[in-house]
Amino acid sequence: MNTQPGVIGEKIGFTQYFTPDGTVKRVCVVKAAPLVVVGKRTVEKDGYTALIYGFDDVKEKHVTKPEMGAFKKANVAPKRVVRELRCEAEFAAKFEIGATVKLDEVFTEGQFIDAQGVTRGRGFTGVMRRWNFAGGVQTHGTHEYRRHGGSIGTNMTPGRTLPNLKMGGQYGNETVSVLNLKIARVDAEKGLLLIEGGIPGSKSGIVTVRHAVKKRIKRGG
Amino acid sequence: MNIPIIADLESSQLRELPDFRVGDTVRVHYKIVEGDKDRIQVFQGVVLKRHRAGARSTFSVRKVSFGVGVERVFLSHSPRIDKVEVVSRGVVRRARLFYLREHQGKAARVRDQKDA
Secondary structure, three states: OOOOOEEEEEEEEEEEEEOOOOOEEEEEEEEOOOEEEEEEEOHHHHOOOEEEEEEEEOOHHHOOHHHHHHHHHHOOOOEEEEEEEEOOHHHHHOOOOOOEOOHHHHOOOOOEEEEEEEOOOOEEEOHHHHHOOOOOOOOOOOOOOOOOOOOOOOOOOOOOOOOOOOOOEEEOOOEEEEEEEEEEEEEOOOOEEEEEOOOOOOOOOEEEEEEOOOOOOOOOO | OOOHHHHHHHHOOOOOOOOOOOOOEEEEEEEEEEOOEEEEEEEEEEEEEEEOEOEOOEEEEEEEEOOEEEEEEEEOOOOOEEEEEEEEOEEOOOOOOHHHHHOOHHHHOOEEOOOO
16 A cells, blocks of 8 residues: 555646756646645544545535535535545644645655556547557558457467457546656645656646655655 | 646746747857857857747757758757847748748748848
């Protein structure tokens, strides 16, 4: 289970900036403010530790009464997105329920992170788009076989199509993580994270940004 | 593409360049880092296109050097651009002058504003 500290936010889009020597850094902008702690999971009560984040204010009429009850209990304004992220007990202890999460308390510049988002949905897609198949020849008498994938197996042996063959189907709208991206800048005032590289998902999609699982930063010292 | 947050982030990157347009002849003084030394190289040619996109803006300059066409794309707001001089103003009727690539010699010229 991933217990790295992290936040949820909204993907704003891409931009670039110049370093003093003139090289260009391409960055993805993630907005994670106002981000508040709506609740906590504790080992005593729930058997695990987690922080429940609320992101993006919303009118009271747009949340259900049970949801509103949870917000009232935490004494925070209703939020559009509520997500639970597992974490270590020490990290959870840093935040009170109802507290606003400042990004510089979670991330430092230059550190590696993992980002997770839901890719843009493309619906039911053929093999050419989904798997980059070449398709068939367009001429020489081709009849209704221009965007097909070709053969899907042999005849008598094994007498069936093997599993996991690349075919058409739903493409996109799946949760994808990108590991080991680098934080270029943390703007706690505006609540912005600038991350080198791309994060899956559409603009205004909800993304999760956590410390890198496979690249631990040296703590302390 | 006008996202207020990104426009705000980019606003600090923007730098002032002289006003030049597609078809103008410009001299771009470009800093080149060689090891630990800087020197300035001048690239003079016709502006083929301007891509206006905040801090990501670019412009392309084309010149013919020893009979070979050379095009360079410069990032408009790059700190590596020392300065841009406008040599002459051109008169053109389109936003992208890609047709110059197919022309040679006299046909590959852009009419000067002074002559027009």
